[in-house]
Structures are given as C-alpha cells and as structure tokens.
Amino acid sequence: MARLLFLRPVLLAAAACLSVWMISNAGVAEAGFGYHCDDDNGNDCKSRVASIVTEKLYGDMFKHKDDAACPAHGFYNYTTFLRAAARFPEFGRDGDAATRKREVAAFLAQISHETTGGWATAPDGPYAWGLCFKEEISPPSNYCDASSTRWPCVPGKSYHGRGPIQLSWNFNYGPAGQALGFDGLGNPEVVAADPEVAFKTALWFWMTPRAPKPSCHDVMVGRYRPTDADVAANRMAGFGLTTNIINGGIECGKTGVPQVDDRIGFFRRYCELLGVDVGPNLDCAQQQPYSS
C-alpha cells in the first residue's frame, strides 16, 4: 500500500522558502551492500563522474557553499562527493556523453534546490548558492510516521531534513541506512555529520526506484518506460519528471510554482557550465503528480 507524502519545510536564510519532498513508502527497493567499482569496461568507476565534473567546475557550480554565511561551509567537498559517487558507479555512466552530463547536471540541480542559500539578487545570482545547508532549520516536527511499523522511530530521534537531498521521515532514513550501511533509525544525525554518508543518501534517492515511481537516474538516461497510466498523466522523461518524482504532489500539474523555477534555474546553469542542452520536458506543469 502506498503511503503518503510528507512535508519538509525548510526556512532558508535569505528567502523564506517552503520546500517539500514527497515520496511513496511503497515498493522500497533494497539496494545491495556491495560496491561495484568497475564499470562494464573495467574502468575505475570514480573516474566517470570526475571526468564530467572536475574539481574546478565543482567549485564554479557551488561558488558560495564554503562562505561563512552558509551553515554547511566546509562540509560538501569535492573529494567526498566523488567517494560517495563511487558507491553508485552507474551514476553519470549510462548513455552517451551528453546524456551523462545531463544526468549529473540534473542531480546537482535538484540537490542545489534542496540546500539553496540563494535569493533573487544574491552575488553571482541565485543559482550559485547550492549546497549551502546541510540540515533543516527549525523542523516543525520530528518527522516520525508511527504507522510505519517496518521502520519504527527510535524515541528521542528526529527524522528531519538532512544532507544534499534533505532526507526526511523514518520511512526514508530506515531504508537509506539499510542500503548504505548505517543505522538510519538510531543514528539519523550521521547524515548531517558525515559528508560521505550525506552524499550517499542523496545518490541513493536518485538511483533507487520506489514504485510507482521510476528512479531519477532511469528517467535521465533514457531507461524509463512509461506505463499507460504514465502516458495518460503526461509523465514523460525529462528534468521535469525528476521534479515530479521528488515533489510532484506540491509542485506539478500547475503553473507558476517558484520551486519548479528554482530547480530549473540551477539545471540551466549547470547544463551551460557542462556544455550540454537541457533536453525536453523541463517543467512538470502539464504532468499529473503520482498518486500514493
């Protein structure tokens, strides 16, 4: 049975911004524990992402992440990003060069929106301020869904937004920890304390399909096959569908949603820096959200 959705309001420093992440609790794929650090050609998996996003480019993308004003300053460094990516060698590996760049741009754009410190007149523009936050400010609750008996909350623990994707709720911390080898229910704090774990939770979310939703990875690399229901709902591949997967219930099927524009703004900037076009279906205004 599909479970509901959740709210994750994040109050950002410069712009009060309601950001919400919804996910279905149904069909959790149990990702393996093993590392697969060779791709099909025997290449070092780490090098695939490193060859797309160089250290210099990473610094240009996240220009202000280490500013003193950013609560996450010093947290999200390049080395740690690559170490986490090595756990998911298919990330940035599938498809032709343009596809691989576009997937990486899409992932970095989505985590940038989730952690943005930007505002309209910010230095270098609003889209130079991704990865500024690592933990939700003033969480309104401990995000414990007590009805999730599979992933019971540990008393005293809070499952508010942490890390690049702002992982939230016990029913996400539990399976993320199981897949990645940390105690998500007993030690959710590690997601905002260990940057490698933090990045891995974001990549786990990106790479893992949770029915009825495909993975964002499959969508961006052309492996997504819409069902009849998806076609009827206009859920066609493109960056907009990753927004629908992440937060469609709030942001999709309507126009004029500022969060959608913020996500697209980051995506356009990163695609430009990577020298790749943004592809089709940038927004999700004409898509129905997933029902859960």
Ligand SMILES: *[C@@H]1O[C@H](CO)[C@@H](O)[C@H](O)[C@H]1NC(C)=O
């Ligand atoms: C990046 O972060 C890791 C983990 O916190 C740390 O061990 C490493 O020294 C950092 N590297 C740089 C270049 O700051």
